[in-house]
Amino acid sequence: MPPTPTRKLAFQRLPKLEAVDHIRVAYPTGRAADITRFYGELLGLTQFAAEETDAGEKLSFGSQRLRLDFHPQERPTPNPNRRRLTLRVASIADCRAKLEEAEFRCRTISGLALTDRTLLVHDPAQNLLELRQDWSL
Numbered sequence: 001m002p003p004t005p006t007r008k009l010a011f012q013r014l015p016k017l018e019a020v021d022h023i024r025v026a027y028p029t030g031r032a033a034d035i036t037r038f039y040g041e042l043l044g045l046t047q048f049a050a051e052e053t054d055a056g057e058k059l060s061f062g063s064q065r066l067r068l069d070f071h072p073q074e075r076p077t078p079n080p081n082r083r084r085l086t087l088r089v090a091s092i093a094d095c096r097a098k099l100e101e102a103e104f105r106c107r108t109i110s111g112l113a114l115t116d117r118t119l120l121v122h123d124p125a126q127n128l129l130e131l132r133q134d135w136s137l
Helices: 005-012 032-042 092-101
Strands: 022-028 057-062 067-073 084-089 106-110 117-122 128-133
Touching: 022 057, 032 057, 032 067, 032 092, 084 092, 092 106, 092 117, 092 128
Parallel strands: 022 067, 084 128
Antiparallel strands: 057 067, 106 117, 117 128
16 A cells, blocks of 8 residues: 555655664673784774673774674674674775684685675674675776
């Protein structure tokens, strides 16, 4: 059934989403150093001051516009087939070299175009990351 004119008008008054502020991700308690090394040192994300919680350290990486917040959990259960983080990186090749040097297994998937490539890797908490490069012309 098509929307009535009054219904359509109500949807037009809704505010628009401006940006994603942060994404909450779980990591196993006791693995803060591994998460810090992976996201801070290997991927080069800026780390904010850690906050102490009852379960351990809440870690935050990113920028003022977008943060990844990592919360410790006793037994997080990531679902690598459904959930993943997709991050845009300056160079897939540089990321792959750094990650493989640190002994992380990476896999590249390619699309039809040369520029349609994605690097897949699991972080220390077994979250699946999809790293994509911006191929602006």
